[in-house]
Structure formats: structure tokens, C-alpha cells
Amino acid sequence: MNPDFLFFIEVSLAGLGSGALLALTALAYVLIYKATRVVNLAVSEVLMLGGYLFFAFAAGWNFSPWLALPLAIIGGGIVGGIVERGLIRPMLGENPISVFMVTVGLGSILVGLTELMWGADPRTLPAFISTKPLFLGEAYVSRKIAVTFVVAAVAMGIFLALFRFWRGGVALRATATDQAAAYSCGINVPGVFSVAWIVGCATAAGAGVLLGAIGGISTTMGVFGLSALVVVIIGGLDSILGALIGGLALGLIQSWAGTYLGGEYSSVVTFGLLIVAIVIRPFGLFGTHEIERL
Amino acid sequence: MIIGTAKETYRADESLLTTQPQRVWLAIFAASLVALPFVVNDYWLYLTCLVAINVAAATGLNILTGFTGLVSLGHAAFMAVGAYTVAWLETNLGTPFWVNLIAAGLVAAALGILVGLPSLKVKGLYLAIATIAASFILHFCFVHFDGITGGATGINIPPLTIFGAELTTYFSLYWVIMPVTVLMVLGAANLFRTRIGRAFIAIRDRDISAEVLGIPLLRYKLMSFSIASFYAGMAGGLWAYFFRVVTPESFPLLTSIFLLAAIIVGGMGTILGGILGAVFMTLAPELLRYGVEWISPLVPNAGALLSPVRTVVFGALIVGFLIFEPQGLAEIIQRIRRFFRLWPFRT
Numbered sequence: 135m136n137p138d139f140l141f142f143i144e145v146s147l148a149g150l151g152s153g154a155l156l157a158l159t160a161l162a163y164v165l166i167y168k169a170t171r172v173v174n175l176a177v178s179e180v181l182m183l184g185g186y187l188f189f190a191f192a193a194g195w196n197f198s199p200w201l202a203l204p205l206a207i208i209g210g211g212i213v214g215g216i217v218e219r220g221l222i223r224p225m226l227g228e229n230p231i232s233v234f235m236v237t238v239g240l241g242s243i244l245v246g247l248t249e250l251m252w253g254a255d256p257r258t259l260p261a262f263i264s265t266k267p268l269f270l271g272e273a274y275v276s277r278k279i280a281v282t283f284v285v286a287a288v289a290m291g292i293f294l295a296l297f298r299f300w301r302g303g304v305a306l307r308a309t310a311t312d313q314a315a316a317y318s319c320g321i322n323v324p325g326v327f328s329v330a331w332i333v334g335c336a337t338a339a340g341a342g343v344l345l346g347a348i349g350g351i352s353t354t355m356g357v358f359g360l361s362a363l364v365v366v367i368i369g370g371l372d373s374i375l376g377a378l379i380g381g382l383a384l385g386l387i388q389s390w391a392g393t394y395l396g397g398e399y400s401s402v403v404t405f406g407l408l409i410v411a412i413v414i415r416p417f418g419l420f421g422t423h424e425i426e427r428l
Numbered sequence: 429m430i431i432g433t434a435k436e437t438y439r440a441d442e443s444l445l446t447t448q449p450q451r452v453w454l455a456i457f458a459a460s461l462v463a464l465p466f467v468v469n470d471y472w473l474y475l476t477c478l479v480a481i482n483v484a485a486a487t488g489l490n491i492l493t494g495f496t497g498l499v500s501l502g503h504a505a506f507m508a509v510g511a512y513t514v515a516w517l518e519t520n521l522g523t524p525f526w527v528n529l530i531a532a533g534l535v536a537a538a539l540g541i542l543v544g545l546p547s548l549k550v551k552g553l554y555l556a557i558a559t560i561a562a563s564f565i566l567h568f569c570f571v572h573f574d575g576i577t578g579g580a581t582g583i584n585i586p587p588l589t590i591f592g593a594e595l596t597t598y599f600s601l602y603w604v605i606m607p608v609t610v611l612m613v614l615g616a617a618n619l620f621r622t623r624i625g626r627a628f629i630a631i632r633d634r635d636i637s638a639e640v641l642g643i644p645l646l647r648y649k650l651m652s653f654s655i656a657s658f659y660a661g662m663a664g665g666l667w668a669y670f671f672r673v674v675t676p677e678s679f680p681l682l683t684s685i686f687l688l689a690a691i692i693v694g695g696m697g698t699i700l701g702g703i704l705g706a707v708f709m710t711l712a713p714e715l716l717r718y719g720v721e722w723i724s725p726l727v728p729n730a731g732a733l734l735s736p737v738r739t740v741v742f743g744a745l746i747v748g749f750l751i752f753e754p755q756g757l758a759e760i761i762q763r764i765r766r767f768f769r770l771w772p773f774r775t
Contacts, residue, residue, distance in 0.1 A: 173553055224751055230553055231499050235692060236750050238685055242743030249736035360560070367557060402568040405561035409546065412558045416550045 144274055145393045146386060151279030153385020154286035155344055159362035160369065160377035161293060162338040167371045168310040169330030171230065172222060176237040177338045178359020179244035184210045184339025185259065185346030185355065186248050192260045199260065203343055210339020211332040213244075218331035223324070245353050256352035259343075282344045289337070290378055297374065306330055310372060361388070364404050368411040370421020380419065442621050461610070465602045473598040479710045480609040481666050486690045486706035487616045487699065488659025493688065494696035495620065496652040497632030498547050502559035504683035505566040506536040506657040510664030511674045515583040516576060518668075525588050525669065529608070532665035533658040539566075540657025547649045551635070563684060570676040582675030585668055605666050612659060617699045619655070628652050632697070689746045695756025704757040712745065713738045 159181060166174045187209040191202035217240060225233045267274055297303035308316040309326045317323050338359075342351075345358060365384050369376025384404065392400040417423045435441045445451050465473055489503045510532035517528045543562045547555050570577045577583065587594040588604060595601050619625040627648050630638035639645050668674050686709060694705020720734045727733070749756060 221747060221751065228754075231556065232692075232750050232754065234553055234556070235688065236747050239689070239743040239746030239750070242685075243740050243747065244743075246736045246739030246741075246743065249739065250733065254736070363557065364561075367554070398568070398571070402565055405564040408561040409558055409565075412550055412554055412561075413546050416554050 149386040149389025153382040157381025158286040160365040162334040165334035176241040178356035179241040180338040181342035184342030185351035188343040211336035214331040214335025370418025373420035376420035482706040485663035490702035492656035496628040499556040502563035504679040505563035506660035507664030508679035510661030511668035514665040514668040533661040536661025537654040537658040540653040544653030695758030701758035
């Protein structure tokens with residue numbers, strides 16, 4: 135095979151891997167937004183917290199990674215539940231900007247607490263994915279990225295199935311469509327809010343462990359969450375399909391831009407895309423276009 | 429006990445100060461601003477200058493977010509544009525400082541119009557996210573247009589010079605920074621006595637109704653963006669003279685969040701709120717420093733705790749004010765005033 139083309143394939147595969155991770159993080163935004171109409175910027179910090187929890191369990195307490203991973207995910211879920219009950223529930227129905235700023239403040243609190251507990255220095259997670267290279271045909275893929283891709287794909291598949299077949303998933307979709315109607319059908323709407331936040335934050339924490347396994351953890355890794363926010367804006371804030379396709383597409387674009395233009399261009403391309411998307415289709419590629427009523 | 433002020437003319441209704449006590453208090457405040465640099469030490473003078481710069485920037489953001497209802501999380505980028513403009517003019521042309529400051533404001537305003545363009549189509553959260561994106565793109569420009577901005581190392585700025593005298597001490601800089609800030613705040617207060625200011629408020633309260641009333645939305649929204657960016661640019665210019673070096677990392681996204689937090693904590697949509705919020709949010713971390721010094725004999729390594737505790741308190745202030753006191757510090761002041769005015773009766 136032509137080496138240039140092979141290189142292109144390898145770059146694209148790496149892009150798809152990080153795209154899957156972006157899609158998984160984007161899913162956390164979508165879940166929370168669908169249920170409560172809150173854009174939760176603190177998803178980025180929950181992601182970071184997930185990485186640090188895994189670090190604490192696996193390196194601090196010497197648990198097996200396969201025990202530490204679920205514990206980190208559960209920890210993220212607990213944080214989500216507490217935040218929803220304590221901070222978001224009293225703010226429901228307020229101006230969306232105020233709720234958004236609450237999550238910004240929450241992110242700052244989480245960063246500060248993490249620094250208090252574990253210090254500000256970057257760390258590496260104990261290796262739990264083997265580093266043996268993997269070949270798809272002739273193309274080389276880092277095993278970590280391949281594992282990330284598979285895990286993210288499985289998680290997305292499970293979520294899609296849950297929304298289709300599980301009562302709770304259907305209840306969440308009903309709540310997203312019309313809260314009053316969902317109430318009158320006997321759906322426990324506040325319960326749905328809680329579940330969405332718990333599952334959303336647990337997803338983010340899981341994504342944080344995967345991200346930490348690839349690139350190590352630091353208190354500034356929440357910046358990754360901003361890229362995922364770009365994904366949800368482009369894909370549509372309330373669309374799971376949008377998060378999936380948007381995540382993979384942005385992963386590819388970032389990877390291409392980073393390789394062929396230079397690493398520093400990937401963020402400018404990302405945010406340039408965001409502005410174009412907002413101006414052309416503010417509700418996203420697959421999102422619901424809300425009509426403003428007077 | 430003052431029951432109310434009878435306003436008999438439109439002039440009286442529009443005036444900034446309505447009662448005698450207000451005039452007295454303001455006179456006392458002005459006198460104390462003049463006296464301040466003679467009584468406090470260098471450290472507090474440094475803080476006062478920093479507060480003044482933040483007040484100017486927060487007032488600008490308040491015009492945009494508090495009065496026009498357009499949320500921006502890219503305000504720090506406009507400050508950076510102002511700072512870079514001052515730095516470039518000072519090192520390359522050596523024009524007088526007031527020309528540089530106004531140029532900083534104007535360049536930032538021009539850029540503000542460009543960034544404000546999406547505001548015609550999107551509002552609320554989407555606009556906030558678009559402004560975040562714009563600030564990241566500007567950051568990229570600061571790093572990579574190194575012919576103008578000096579790249580990642582930034583630009584060093586010679587000291588501010590007036591009539592051949594170099595102002596290097598905080599004492600002398602105070603006499604430039606504070607008057608400029610006072611003028612800017614006065615300008616903002618007076619803006620809302622004019623048609624333009626009232627149009628901004630109308631757009632905030634209901635943009636469609638405002639359009640029906642004959643306010644061209646695009647023009648006024650862009651005007652709001654340009655005025656707010658002008659304020660940010662001027663504040664950034666003062667910042668550049670104050671710290672004498674500008675790098676791409678001088679104005680991170682956190683500064684934008686800080687300014688938005690300042691007007692939330694102070695009270696959106698009031699001039700007083702912007703001032704109080706900026707003062708409070710700048711000084712609160714300093715109070716923490718005293719707290720840490722106080723506990724340092726008891727806790728080992730207390731100095732290392734300062735930065736994370738600041739981050740936590742910063743977030744907690746935003747969350748706490750939004751949940752428990754959404755109207756901000758300005759509302760607390762109003763409540764205290766009401767209490768004394770109505771005393772011995774209950775409010």
C-alpha cells in the first residue's frame with residue numbers, strides 16, 4: 135500500500151478513537167440536557183474527577199483496575215446525584231444562563247477540591263491496557279485507542295438500546311418531549327431528572343478514566359470537555375445520534391488538522407467549526423428546532 | 429425617615445442622584461478616593477489599582493450582559509486586544525498614553541462588532557458558547573501572529589510617560605487608573621439616561637417587543653457589543669500599563685468567567701452591582717490570604733492550600749449567590765438602605 139495513504143489511514147483511525155471518546159463525553163451533556171434543559175459545563179470537571187477517583191482507587195489503595203473502574207464510575211454518579219439534588223433542583227425554571235453559571239461555579243469547586251486532595255501536578259494512571267501495538271490490516275493502531283473505541287462504542291450501543299427498550303429510557307424521552315404530559319402519565323419527573331444526572335455524570339467519569347489511560351490525568355484535563363461541548367452544539371443538544379456522529383466527525387477533523395496543519399491548529403479548527411455551526415444551524419445538525427412562542 | 433422623593437420634572441426623574449443623603453455619601457466617597465493613596469501602603473495601593481481595572485471591565489460586561497441581556501464569556505479576549513494594542517503602539521509608535529488607551533478601546537470595539545454578529549441569530553447560551561469560541565480563536569491569533577504580538581513570549585511595555593515623567597510606582601499609576609475608571613463608570617451610568625441605554629434595557633426585557641417599538645435590533649445589539657468591548661479594551665490597556673507585560677496567557681478564559689461572576693455576585697443590570705461585584709471578587713481572595721496566614725501555625729504547608737482554596741471559594745461564591753441571592757450584592761445594599769429608611773417600622 136502507498137505509505138502516504140497508509141499514514142492517512144492510521145491518522146484517521148487514531149481520530150476515530152478519540153472521536154469515540156468525544157462522543158461518549160458528548161453523551162453526558164446530551165443526557166443531562168435532554169432531561170433537565172441544563173447545559174452542564176461541569177461535565178468536564180466530573181470527567182477529570184473520574185480520572186482522579188480511578189487513580190485514587192487503583193494507585194492509592196492498590197485495587198485491581200477492574201474494580202477501580204466501576205468504583206470511579208459509581209463515584210461520578212454519586213457526585214451527579216448530589217449536585218442535581220442540592221444545586222440544580224432549586225434552580226430549575228430559572229434563567230438558563232443562571233443555571234449554566236451554577237455549573238461553571240461547580241466546575242471551579244470540583245477543580246479546587248481535586249487540587250486539595252491530590253495536588254496540582256499531572257499524574258499517570260497505572261497501566262491496565264497492554265501497550266502491545268495492534269494492526270488492522272497494515273495500519274498500526276495504539277491498543278489503548280482501540281480499546282477506548284470499543285468501550286465507547288459498546289457504551290453508546292447500550293445507551294441506544296436503553297432508550298429504546300427500558301422503561302426509564304422511555305420515561306426520559308417522554309420527559310424531554312413534554313414535561314407536563316409526562317407528569318400526567320404518571321412518570322416520576324423529578325426521579326427522571328435525578329437518574330439523568332447520575333447516569334450522565336457516571337458516563338463522564340467513565341470517559342475520564344479512558345482519557346486518563348491514554349494521556350494521563352491533570353486538573354486541566356477538563357478542557358477536553360469543551361471539545362465535547364462543541365460536539366453537542368454541532369450535533370444538536372438533545373440528539374444522541376448527533377453526539378455519536380458529531381463526536382466521530384470532530385475526532386477525525388481534529389486528528390487531520392493536528393497532523394497535516396500542526397498540533398496547535400486543532401483547537402482553532404474546532405472552535406471555528408463551532409462558530410460556523412452556531413451561525414448556520416444553532417439547534418445542531420440533528421437537534422430539535424425549537425420555535426419561540428410569544 | 430424618608431418616605432419617598434417627589435419628582436416633579438422629567439429632569440428630576442432622570443437624574444442619577446435623587447436625594448440629599450446620596451449626594452453627601454457620594455461626596456464622601458469621592459473624597460476618600462482622593463485621600464486613599466496617601467494613607468494606605470503599597471500593597472493595598474496595588475490592590476486598589478487592580479480593583480479599579482476590574483471595575484472598568486466589569487462595568488463594560490454589565491452593559492452587555494446585565495443591561496442588554498447578551499451573555500458573553502469572551503470579555504477577557506477583548507481586554508487582551510486592548511492590552512496588545514497599547515503594547516504595540518507604545519513600543520512601535522510611542523504615541524501618548526491617552527491616544528493609546530482610546531485606540532485600545534476602539535480596536536477592541538471594532539472586534540466586538542465582529543464577534544457580536546452571531547448575536548443577531550442566536551441568543552442566550554448559544555451566544556455565550558460562540559463568544560467562548562471567539563476567545564479561543566483570538567488566543568490562537570495572539571500566539572501565532574508573532575510579528576505583531578510577539579508570539580508566546582508576549583510584549584514588554586515601557587512605563588507610562590506623562591510630560592516626560594515616567595510613572596513606575598503604584599502611587600503615580602493610581603492617578604491615571606482611578607480617574608479613567610471613574611470617568612468610564614460615570615459614562616456607563618449616564619448611558620442609561622439616554623435613548624440608547626433605554627433601548628438596551630428594552631432589548632433585554634423582550635427583544636421582539638423592542639423591535640416592534642422601533643428599535644433596530646441588529647444595530648443596537650452590535651452597539652452594545654462595541655461599547656462593552658470598548659470598555660474591555662480600555663481596561664485591558666490600563667492593565668497593560670499596570671503590569672507592563674502582555675502574553676497570550678495574561679487573559680485566560682478564567683478571566684472572562686471572573687468578570688461574569690463579578691457582575692452576578694454584584695447584581696446584574698445595576699451600575700452599582702458591577703462596581704461592588706468587581707471589588708468583592710478581587711478582594712475576597714486577599715481575605716483568604718489572611719485566613720491562610722492565620723492558620724499557618726496550626727496547619728503545616730498552609731501556603732500550598734491557598735490556590736486550591738481560592739478556586740473552591742471562587743466557585744462557591746458563584747453558586748451561592750445564584751442560589752441564595754440572585755439579585756446580588758446590590759440587592760443586599762438596597763435591603764440595608766430600606767431597613768434604615770423605614771426604621772422603626774418593619775420592611
